[in-house]
Amino acid sequence: MNGYSISKATLGRLPLYLQYLKSLPAVNGATISATAIARGLSLGDVQVRKDLAAVSGAGKPKIGYERTKLIDDLERHLGYERLTNAVLVGAGKLGRALLDYDGFEEFGVKIVAGFDCNEQALQIGKNTKPILPIKDIASYCAEYNVKLGIITVGKGSAQDVCDQLVASGIEAIWNFAPCTLKVPSSVLLKQENLALSLAYLNNQISK
Secondary structure (H helix, E strand, O other), X not given: OOOXXXXXXXXXXXXXXXXXXXXXXXXHOOEEOHHHHHHHHOOOHHHXXXXXXXXXXXXXXXXXXXXXXXXXXXXXXXXXXXXXXXXXXXXXXXXXXXXXXXXXXXXXXXXXXXXEXXXXXXXXXXXXXXXXXXXXXXXXXXXXXXXXXXEOOOHHHHHHHHHHHHHOOOOEEEEOOOOOOOOOOOOEEEEOOHHHXXXXXXXXXXX
């Protein structure tokens, strides 16, 4: 689109820019500069300029960005117009925490249901996301066009769950189980190692 690639760090700041722009009153005008956004969010001016350039170009000299267009560009890169349905397998403490978190929708992902093999974990309520039996996952994914799966089970059952997700048409998997999974080349796999991340932080503060 503009020659810039969007880094993970930049992607993480896009919701901040979007929220800030939407919070500004109309009297602030139809345009805004990267410097003004940086000042409003207490961020570095150079950093904000690079981030915005990655999603909406460099802006106009002495004018900056048209607020409406910048908001549209931010929403497009965050996937607002193509909200992806996701399911989660493993309704333990971590799984339920992820189910209850609504912030994923800011990045274009909506966790629509959880699945578990433990009948005591199952729930279907008006004000909660359903937690359904694992045997129903294939039919659910087909009915609701689910393309992304999240694994929060133990390492002993993670590969089996992964295989079920792949067989259900899942195209990308976010794995929290502490093990390496095997997936077809057509399926994206992101491994999240919480223990390793914690160990890294501990190592940094211990120096």
